[in-house]
Amino acid sequence: MVTVNEIKVRVQSEIDCKGLEAVQVARAILEDPEPGFREHRTAQRVAEKFRELGVFLEGGIAITGLRGIIDTGRPGPTVAIMGELDSHIVPGHAYANPETNAAHACGHHCQIGSMLAAAIGLLAEGVLENLSGRIALVAVPAEEYIELEFRDSLRAKGQLEFLGGKTEFIAKGALDDVDMAMMTHTITSSEDASIFIGGTNNGMIAKRVTFTGKAAHAGASPHEGVNALNAANIAMSAIHAQRETYRDEDTIRIHPIITQGGASVSSVPADVRMETFVRGKTIAAVLSASEKVDRALRAGAMAVGGSVTIRTLPGYLPIQHSAAMLDLYESNAVRLVGKENVVGLGHRTGSTDMGDVSQIMPVIHPYVAASTGSSHGTDYVIEDYELAVVDAGKAMAMTVADLLANDAQLAGEVKNQYHAPMTKEEYLFTLRGLFSEKTYME
Numbered sequence: 001m002v003t004v005n006e007i008k009v010r011v012q013s014e015i016d017c018k019g020l021e022a023v024q025v026a027r028a029i030l031e032d033p034e035p036g037f038r039e040h041r042t043a044q045r046v047a048e049k050f051r052e053l054g055v056f057l058e059g060g061i062a063i064t065g066l067r068g069i070i071d072t073g074r075p076g077p078t079v080a081i082m083g084e085l086d087s088h089i090v091p092g093h094a095y096a097n098p099e100t101n102a103a104h105a106c107g108h109h110c111q112i113g114s115m116l117a118a119a120i121g122l123l124a125e126g127v128l129e130n131l132s133g134r135i136a137l138v139a140v141p142a143e144e145y146i147e148l149e150f151r152d153s154l155r156a157k158g159q160l161e162f163l164g165g166k167t168e169f170i171a172k173g174a175l176d177d178v179d180m181a182m183m184t185h186t187i188t189s190s191e192d193a194s195i196f197i198g199g200t201n202n203g204m205i206a207k208r209v210t211f212t213g214k215a216a217h218a219g220a221s222p223h224e225g226v227n228a229l230n231a232a233n234i235a236m237s238a239i240h241a242q243r244e245t246y247r248d249e250d251t252i253r254i255h256p257i258i259t260q261g262g263a264s265v266s267s268v269p270a271d272v273r274m275e276t277f278v279r280g281k282t283i284a285a286v287l288s289a290s291e292k293v294d295r296a297l298r299a300g301a302m303a304v305g306g307s308v309t310i311r312t313l314p315g316y317l318p319i320q321h322s323a324a325m326l327d328l329y330e331s332n333a334v335r336l337v338g339k340e341n342v343v344g345l346g347h348r349t350g351s352t353d354m355g356d357v358s359q360i361m362p363v364i365h366p367y368v369a370a371s372t373g374s375s376h377g378t379d380y381v382i383e384d385y386e387l388a389v390v391d392a393g394k395a396m397a398m399t400v401a402d403l404l405a406n407d408a409q410l411a412g413e414v415k416n417q418y419h420a421p422m423t424k425e426e427y428l429f430t431l432r433g434l435f436s437e438k439t440y441m442e
Contacts, residue, residue, distance in 0.1 A: 002130045004405045008332075008398045014124030015397065019117050019390040025049055026113030026389050030095055030382075033087035033102040033109075036142025036165065037154060039064045042085045042112075046139045049116055053123060055137065062168035063159065068137040070122060076133025076408030077415055079400050080175070082183035082354070083115035084108040084143040084165070092378040105380040107186030107371055110388040112139060114184050117393025122400060131404040133411060136178055140165040143353055145315055148208050148275050149259070152313070162431065163206070163313055166353035170360065171428060179415050180325065180362040182399065183354060184392040186382060187367035188375065194337040194387060195395070196367040197321075197330055199345025201352055202251055203286050204279040204315040205434055209256075209297055211235070213306040215263070215270040225268030226306045229261055232272045235300030235308075239276075242292045250285035251349045254278050254293060279351055282318060283430075298440045307441035314434035319355035320421070322362030324414045325399070329364050332398040336391050350375070359427050362418040364399075368392045 025045060034042050043064045050057045055068035064085060086108060090096060093103035119137050122128065142151070142165040151163040162168045169175050187196060211232050216225030236256055246252040256276035262269030278293055280286040294310055301308035333342045345367070354365045370388035373379030382388050403411035422430065 002126065004401060007127055007130055007401045007405060010124045010126050011121035011397045011401060012394050015117050015121040015390060015394050018120045019393065022113045022117035022120060022393060023385045023389045025116055026109045026385065029109035029112055030104050033095065033097055033104050035089055035100065035102045035147060036086040036144055037063045037151060037160070039085040039141050043139065046085070046112060050137070053119060055119065061174045062141055062165055062172060064141040065165060065169060065174070066139050067174065068119070070119065070128070070135040070137070072128045072131045072133060072404065074132040076404060077179035077411040078134040078136050078177055079403055079411060080136040080138045080178045080181035081115050081118050081396055081400070082138045082140060082181055083111035085112065085139050085141050086144055086165070088144050088376055089146060090376065090378055094381065105376050105378070106144065107382055107388065108143065110186050110370065110382055110385070110392070111183055113389035114392035114396065115139070117389050118397040118400065121394060121397035127401070131401065132408040133404045135400055138169070138181070140169060145206060145277070145351070148206055148313065152208060164316060164353045164356070167356050167431065170356065170424060175357070178361065180322065180411065181357050182325065182329070182364045182396055184396060185365060185367045186371045186388050187369050188371045188373060188380070189369040191343060193343040194341040194369055195333045196343050196345045196369065197333065197364070198326055200281070200347045201319045201355055202253065202279040202281055202349045203283055203318040203355060204277045204351040205286055205290055206313045206315050207276050207278065207293065208311040208313065209274040209276070210309045211272040211274070211301055211306055212308070213268065213270045213304065216268045218266050218268050222268055225270070226304055227268050228272040228306050229269035231300040231304045231306045231308065232258055232274055233300070234303045235297045238296030238299045239293055242296060245292065246289065249281070251281045251347060252279065252285060252289045253349050254289065277315065279349065281347065301440060302442055305442050307439060309437065309439040311437045312434060314431040316351045316353045317355045317359050319352060319358045319363070319365060321358065321364050322414055322418050324417060325362055325364045328402045328410065329366060329395060329399045332395045332402070333366070335398070336395055356427070359422045360420050360424050362414050366395070
């Protein structure tokens, strides 16, 4: 009988032989970045690789998303390995698209690479016949929660219900047959370590805000106008004035931007647009901060005699990890890079829609310290593709082997022992309840 250790050796050997294929895909995606729900060329590259590998393919999920299925032919749970298709928008990044400013300043191209590397290892000779269940390779669009006006327009047309990729996958039933999931993110770290595991993330909601005033000649008759830009500035000052009211342990983050500041410099601004996130460690903390932000927005409009429309959009929920899956993953990570190079994470104040997946099934979301620079910044680049793609792929594939070997005994235990915060129906009900649009005027 083939042991789990022997399966893992075969997995690692295959990735050592063919891992460069996955790196090449990642580098090709890096040089052709596309933002969320526009990742058509990126999705095509992934689809072509799936076909090369002989993986059954389903595409067009949530516009650009796709999944591949590797079936062992024996019953058992389905384990998903995920990657994200989208880039951010970062003008000035070394790999930014000169027309769209899209750039992979968060390492999503390496997520796709590590997912493919894991698939290569699991398809090695002598692996699948010793596993049970299925592996789903899930390439998800639009993790970066940006371009809210564009995405909201897709929603208005009925093309989407939610503005994030994994949330839309859940709503469309594309994860209904998945029992647990994992993916690997890249990270820059000052610590002397290679792989980071566990930890938590902030949840968040988003707001699209329109301040409405009255246009008038800015030089000749400003007194006849109502300045919506002043309303927005007062609102931001009021948001800043709330900061001392937030508890440190709630890790609140609010960071508005003005996306439209007026029609022309000679006209009193009458239509000013703003976007902001409201982030926090718990759902309750996010909702409490959201109320304070809404009060600040109303105050700005009322102060100048204008009006404000606040459109609140559900974002992402906080993440929790499966302790059992983390234990399996950690042992494999240690095997690859050594115990001293595997470190536990604390709380991170960014947000990820992997948190949404964790609300309904067991997940892990480890990080590999393969980048330099600041995430979402012009200097964020992957320096170590061996770690970001090859080692990350090995660690996930080896963890899948643990889960699905021996008639998928450990996967069954993980599934049965995990206490999901919500059912899928409860999750969707919660998110749908966060949508709101209100207009306030004097």
